[in-house]
Amino acid sequence: MTVMITGGAGFVGSHICVELIHAGRKVVVYDNFCNSHPEVINRIRRITGTAPEVVRGDVRDVEALISALSAHGCSAVIHLAGLKSVADSVSKSTEYYDCNVVGTLRLAQAMQQTGVRNIVFSSSATVYGEPDMLPLREDHKLAPFSPYGRTKMQAEELLSDIAQSQSPLNVVILRYFNPVGSHESGLIGEDPNGIPNNLMPYISRVAIGRLPVLNVYGNDYPTPDGTGIRDYVHVADLAAGHVAALDCADKQRVLKVNLGTGRGTSVLELVDAYAGACGKTIPITFAPRRAGDIASYYASAELAANVLGWHAKRGIAEMCRDAWNWQRKNPNGYLDQ
Structure with missing residues (x-):
């Protein structure tokens, strides 16, 4: 099987490449x-x-997508490319x-024209919005509160509709919670442009000295210590999923x-x-809550276990250990090379 991964050079995509190659699959990175x-x-x-084979292209370029899928004989796509x-x-x-949204549509059109039927789509837990109950199950209502979350929801709906069309696709939609960590080698990891939007790479840059202090937005949530609660999943576990x-x-047809x-x-x-993983104190300062932030959300992982036979194997200690291993070996990310 040859699998094309859109956005395959990114944080999650690179780890999926490793997992697929170890599983004996051929990989084409489209990025x-x-x-x-x-x-x-x-x-x-x-x-x-x-x-992996590499095709430099934009996910909105349907002709480039058709060319890549055909030239490499792809039989499946993992669709990660997007703004986040x-x-x-x-x-x-x-x-x-x-x-x-448009990028997902163009990819689906390219798949239909080349006869590639199987797609795994990278969605997000942000599609749920404010939880009515925890843990969040897949049948929870969708009420995203940001344009980003709404684009993910609309891409889900688009693919679900195409799955029932005259030229159907088989669609697996994976709703990520919070990917963190890195490959245990420290060779690949999370290296966002500019100031990180996510917590773990921000902590990493404070620990390595690239940022002076961690801003913690809100310490008055209705949680045990007043700070927001999230479901963090090791990126290597995510890749295995x-x-x-x-x-x-x-x-x-649709899962x-x-x-x-x-x-x-x-x-x-x-x-x-x-702090325990890196042996350093992480300086923090508390700031007001950000608009739209949710006090707590975490997944129900039952369906993944029952249908995919998948469960997360690594805990928070391993996530922090591997994130720090990546950061200390690559203080400036991939720019060190």
């Missing part, structure tokens, strides 16, 4: 490198002994809808599954765990 670095491909080769900042999606909503999803993609641990961790708990 425009707007938020990733070409050095990632060399690192994947160092880990696996095999470099909740904050940026408010000020740049046009760009987010164009990339995340995609292999499991591919293996069952043609068993039903929607959470990928999370089923456990919540607060901001301060994560900071303490990271």
Whole structure:
């Protein structure tokens, strides 16, 4: 099987490449490198002994997608390419809808024209919005509160509709919770452009000295220590979930599954765990809550276990250990090369 991964040079995508190559699959990375670095491909080769094929292209370019799928004989797609900042999606909503929704449509059209039927789509737990109950199950109502979340919801709906069309696709929708950590080698990891939007890479940059202090937004939530609670999942576990999803993609037309641990961790708990992993104190300062932030959400992981045979194997200690291993070996990310 040859699998094309859109956005395959990114944080999650690079780890999926490694997992797929170890599973004996051929991999084609389709990426425009707007938020990733070409050095990632060399690192994947160092880990696996095999470099994936690379096609530089935009996910909205249907002709380039058709060419890539045909030239490499792809039989499945893992679709990760997209913009992902909740904050940026408010000020740049046009760009987010164009990339995340139109890009998904163009990819589906290219797959239909080339006869590629199986797709695993990278969605997000942000599609749920404010939880009515915890843990969040896949049948919870969808009420995203940001343009980013709405683009993910609309892409889900688009793919679900196409799955029932005259030229159907087999669709597995994976709703990520909070991917963190890195490959245990420290060769690939999370290297966002600019100031990180997510907590773990922000902590990492404070720990390595690239940022002076961690801003904790809100310490008055109705949680045990007053800080927000999230479900963090190791990126290597997340990658394994995609292999499991591919293996069952043609068993039903549409499947929607959470990928999370089923456990919540607060901001301060994560900071303490990271401090233990790196042996340093992480300076923090408390700031007011950000608009739209939710006090607590974490996944129900039952469906992933029952249908995919998948569950997260690594805990918070391993996530922090591996994130720090990546950061200390790559103080400036891939720019060190």
